[in-house]
Every structure is written in structure tokens, then in C-alpha cells.
Amino acid sequence: MKASVIGASGYGGIELIRLLSNHPNFDLHAVYSSSKDDVPVTEEYPHLADICPLPLTKIDTEAIKTESDVVFLAVPSGAAASLAPQLAGGHAKVVDLSGDLRLKETEDYKKWYKKDPAPKEFIADAVYGLTEWNRENVKSASVLSNPGCYPTAALLGLAPAVKNGIIDVKNIIIDAKSGVSGAGRGLSPLIHFAEMNDNFRIYKVNEHQHIPEIEQQLSWWNEEVAPITFSTHLLPVSRGIMATMYAPLSKEMTTEEVHTLYADTYKNDPFVRVRPSKQFPGIKEVAGSNFCDISVDVDTRTNRLVVVSVIDNLVKGAAGQAIQNANIMFGFDETAGLKGFPMYP
Ligand SMILES: NC(=O)C1=CN([C@@H]2O[C@H](COP(=O)(O)OP(=O)(O)OC[C@H]3O[C@@H](n4cnc5c(N)ncnc54)[C@H](OP(=O)(O)O)[C@@H]3O)[C@@H](O)[C@H]2O)C=CC1
Ligand SMILES: CC(=O)N[C@@H](CCC(=O)OP(=O)(O)O)C(=O)O
Structure with missing residues (x-):
């Protein structure tokens, strides 16, 4: 082809x-x-x-x-x-x-x-191609809209909790960090080496264009979802996104129970790896690959669920997921061309 x-x-x-x-x-x-x-x-x-x-x-x-x-x-x-x-x-x-x-x-x-x-x-x-959650529609798409990098990390991390009603969907906070390649190759003062290196900044506070995209998908899953708090930060690295999500649990659950729910949900998804309890992912552990690695933990003191989700913004957050979707659109193996493992360290 x-x-x-x-x-x-x-x-x-x-x-x-x-x-x-x-x-x-x-x-x-x-x-x-x-x-x-x-x-x-x-x-x-x-x-x-x-x-x-x-x-x-x-x-x-x-x-x-x-x-x-x-x-x-x-x-x-x-x-x-x-x-x-x-x-x-x-x-x-x-x-x-x-x-x-x-x-x-x-x-x-x-x-x-x-x-x-x-x-x-x-x-x-246009079919929204958050692959793991929309395969049936992706199959027949002739125009596919690939998700944003931050939404991919955040939505894959939140989906099992939101769809299964285990969190209070009116109180979701997403705290996200991205490497500089997320801004593309063009130059701007924010990504000038002297401004970005050895530095860590928050940007587009309460104004990020991915807020409505995340809310749209969350509300398709659960119409009770209220506006989210979503903050984006620039990491002084080339690639990688980490999204850390916080929400109160709507019923009592242990970390082990939430972990089982997540592991079961993604057990047939080749690119989503749910980590064992207490093994939190770093962005290097997915760099160059199409993986999204996810960890969950329940804070019993605050009754909040913490979900950590990491991707490579240029792969699962962009080109990799685009090819994953194209594979499905053409009836190829979903993993074709995407079997490369992360580069570490
Ligand atoms: N970087 C990332 O991590 C992610 C990016 N995206 C999205 O993917 C798209 C590409 O991003 P990215 O590659 O990072 O951006 P870049 O700025 O690195 O590249 C975009 C390219 O588009 C071309 N271009 C610029 N203006 C126009 C125009 N008016 N018409 C047609 N082509 C134009 C330019 O090439 P030329 O001058 O040769 O035409 C340029 O090299 C963007 O929409 C971005 O939001 C999505 C997820 C993650
Ligand atoms: C680090 C960085 O600047 N990231 C970009 C991601 C932009 C992007 O991918 O744009 P779309 O809206 O087309 O998805 C940002 O935060 O705006």
C-alpha cells in the first residue's frame, strides 16, 4: 500500500x-x-x-x-x-x-x-482514533482524526476508572508534563535552549487546547463528567509525556482491586502495559516506542485514586498511533511496523 x-x-x-x-x-x-x-x-x-x-x-x-x-x-x-x-x-x-x-x-x-x-x-x-477505545469505528474510517498527545496519555489512564464509575467524575485533575518536541520544530521563546534547559515551566494555564478534547471523550464515556482541571508543563527533555491524574474514589477500593480492573481492561491491548503495583513508569521507559505504560495507586488517607500514564509524544502521541489506526483501517495487524521496543537509557 x-x-x-x-x-x-x-x-x-x-x-x-x-x-x-x-x-x-x-x-x-x-x-x-x-x-x-x-x-x-x-x-x-x-x-x-x-x-x-x-x-x-x-x-x-x-x-x-x-x-x-x-x-x-x-x-x-x-x-x-x-x-x-x-x-x-x-x-x-x-x-x-x-x-x-x-x-x-x-x-x-x-x-x-x-x-x-x-x-x-x-x-x-471523521472518526476519533483513540485506538484502544474505538477500534470498531476506526475499521471503517475513511477520514481519521488522530488524538492529541496529552489527550492520549490522559484518556488511556482515566478510561477504566471513568467507564466503570469508580471515581467521582466531577473532580478530575490532570497534571501533565511534556518534552519539547511536543511543540514541533518551530522556534519560540518558551523552547529556546536557554529558557528551557535546566528549567521547568507551567504553560497555557486553564487555556490549553486539549482541555475540550479530553472533556469530549470523557463525556462520551460518562455524561456526568464535569469540567476538568488540566495543567501542562514543559520538561527540559526531547521526548516524552507523563500525565498524573487525581480523582476521589466513589466507592472504597484497594490499590490491588483498582490494579486488577486496569490490568483486565487492557489485557488484550498490545500497546498498553499496566505496571505491577508500586512500579511507577518513567518517560524513558517508553521512549521511541508505541507503548503507554500506566500505574495506579489508592491513597487511603485522602481516598484519592492516583493514575500515572506515560507515552512518547511523537510515537503513541502522534505518528505511532496514526499508523496503529491506519493498520486497523486497512485490516493489517494492529502492531505492524510498531514492534520496536523503547530505547533505554
Ligand atoms: N509534536 C508532537 O509531539 C505532536 C504533534 N501533533 C500534531 O501534529 C502536527 C505536526 O506537528 P509537528 O510535526 O510537531 O510540527 P512541526 O512544526 O515540527 O512540523 C509541521 C510541518 O508542517 C508544515 N507546514 C507548516 N505550515 C503549513 C501549512 N500552512 N500548510 C501545510 N503544511 C504546513 C511544515 O513543513 P513545510 O514547511 O515543509 O510545509 C512543518 O515542517 C501538528 O498539527 C501537531 O499539533 C500531535 C501530537 C503530538
Ligand atoms: C510541549 C508543547 O508545546 N506541546 C504542544 C502540543 C500541541 C499539539 O500537539 O497540538 P494539537 O493541538 O494539534 O494536538 C502544546 O502544548 O500546545
Whole structure:
């Protein structure tokens, strides 16, 4: 199957190239750019020599629609809102990594992204690809909206508790930290080396664009869910997200009981690893892989459940989950091309 990547010169794009180069069923067919034409990818990224001999080419939506079987959109939010509708309706299935097709309410998109949304009817048909929880719909998707990096970590960590009603869903707090590659390759003062190195910052306090995405999915699982508190921090590392979630238990449970619930829930999911009790994950333990590692612990003094969830933002948080979804859309083994283990240390 022929796979193309738009936005191939960005961090999400090169992670797609890296993973697709090892894929047994997808061949990298073409890589597209909005700013470069006929420029070897290796001019930007020499480490891709022998992995991607293709040149970055000007985006040609008509050619992509007919020549590719799947196109991955790894462009900034705002750009996908107009590109995705142009790409849909042809031969190629569309997998969008941006935030543009995730929020079903276009008013929410305008409020949180402060950009013009894609057409509402188009968004309505896009399948939200939190893979572990939406496989049946992913199977038949022709346009797939890949979840955000923070929402992936947070939602996988909260799902068993929220769906089984074991926590008070009106009091959920998510405290999340991300490596700098989560902001993409573009520069900004926040990710300037001297500002970020040896430092630790909170940002977008109560304004993060992933708040409505997390709330949307939580409310699909449980309509009682109230607005969440979600804080994001910048870690002085390249890759990785840790989301720590806190919520009061709605009934008395031990750590062992919650652990059993989580382990049973994810026992058939190849990429979610529920850790043994008291073995809390670090971001390095999933780096470079499509794994999400989760730990749970009950604080008997406060009656709160603590859930820790870690992913690599560029893999399970972006390119890896996008390929996992594409595997399901094409009927391939869900793990195809994604069997690499974490790089440690
Ligand atoms: N980084 C991460 O961890 C995650 C990223 N995402 C999402 O994935 C998408 C890509 O992110 P990421 O790779 O990190 O970002 P980058 O900024 O690293 O790359 C985005 C690429 O998009 C291209 N681009 C820029 N403007 C436009 C435009 N107007 N039209 C078309 N293409 C454009 C640029 O390449 P060129 O100039 O060659 O066109 C650029 O290299 C974003 O929507 C992001 O929110 C989602 C989850 C995690
Ligand atoms: C570290 C960092 O800056 N991370 C980015 C993640 C953005 C992202 O992935 O954008 P989407 O909304 O398209 O999902 C942020 O917090 O905004």
C-alpha cells in the first residue's frame, strides 16, 4: 500500500517516515511540503539517508487523492482544516494528526484554537482514533482524526476508572508534563535552549487546547463528567509525556482491586502495559516506542485514586498511533511496523 506524508519536514512527519520505513505493508510513496519543492529530505535531516530517498515535493492534493492509498497529514492545526476536506473523497484514506478534526463542536474549536474550523459536516464524519477505545469505528474510517498527545496519555489512564464509575467524575485533575518536541520544530521563546534547559515551566494555564478534547471523550464515556482541571508543563527533555491524574474514589477500593480492573481492561491491548503495583513508569521507559505504560495507586488517607500514564509524544502521541489506526483501517495487524521496543537509557 502506498503511504504519503504531508508536513514531512516536521517532527511528526519524520517520525512517520522512520516508522513507515520499517512497515511490512505500507511503502513510503511521496513526502510533501508547503514550502519546498524537489528538495531531498536528507538536506533537512541527514540521518534519514538510506531511509528516505524521496524529495520533499509541493503539495498536490489531486495527485495524492488518486496515487496514494493513505495520506498522513502532519501539518499544524489550522492548515489541516482546509487540506483534509480537499484530500477526502478520493482513493486515499486520510489520517490527520492535527487538532482540526477532533472537536465535534466547531464553536469549541474556535474558542480553544482561535482559528477557523473545518466544515462541521466534515468533522462529524471523521472518526476519533483513540485506538484502544474505538477500534470498531476506526475499521471503517475513511477520514481519521488522530488524538492529541496529552489527550492520549490522559484518556488511556482515566478510561477504566471513568467507564466503570469508580471515581467521582466531577473532580478530575490532570497534571501533565511534556518534552519539547511536543511543540514541533518551530522556534519560540518558551523552547529556546536557554529558557528551557535546566528549567521547568507551567504553560497555557486553564487555556490549553486539549482541555475540550479530553472533556469530549470523557463525556462520551460518562455524561456526568464535569469540567476538568488540566495543567501542562514543559520538561527540559526531547521526548516524552507523563500525565498524573487525581480523582476521589466513589466507592472504597484497594490499590490491588483498582490494579486488577486496569490490568483486565487492557489485557488484550498490545500497546498498553499496566505496571505491577508500586512500579511507577518513567518517560524513558517508553521512549521511541508505541507503548503507554500506566500505574495506579489508592491513597487511603485522602481516598484519592492516583493514575500515572506515560507515552512518547511523537510515537503513541502522534505518528505511532496514526499508523496503529491506519493498520486497523486497512485490516493489517494492529502492531505492524510498531514492534520496536523503547530505547533505554
Ligand atoms: N509534536 C508532537 O509531539 C505532536 C504533534 N501533533 C500534531 O501534529 C502536527 C505536526 O506537528 P509537528 O510535526 O510537531 O510540527 P512541526 O512544526 O515540527 O512540523 C509541521 C510541518 O508542517 C508544515 N507546514 C507548516 N505550515 C503549513 C501549512 N500552512 N500548510 C501545510 N503544511 C504546513 C511544515 O513543513 P513545510 O514547511 O515543509 O510545509 C512543518 O515542517 C501538528 O498539527 C501537531 O499539533 C500531535 C501530537 C503530538
Ligand atoms: C510541549 C508543547 O508545546 N506541546 C504542544 C502540543 C500541541 C499539539 O500537539 O497540538 P494539537 O493541538 O494539534 O494536538 C502544546 O502544548 O500546545
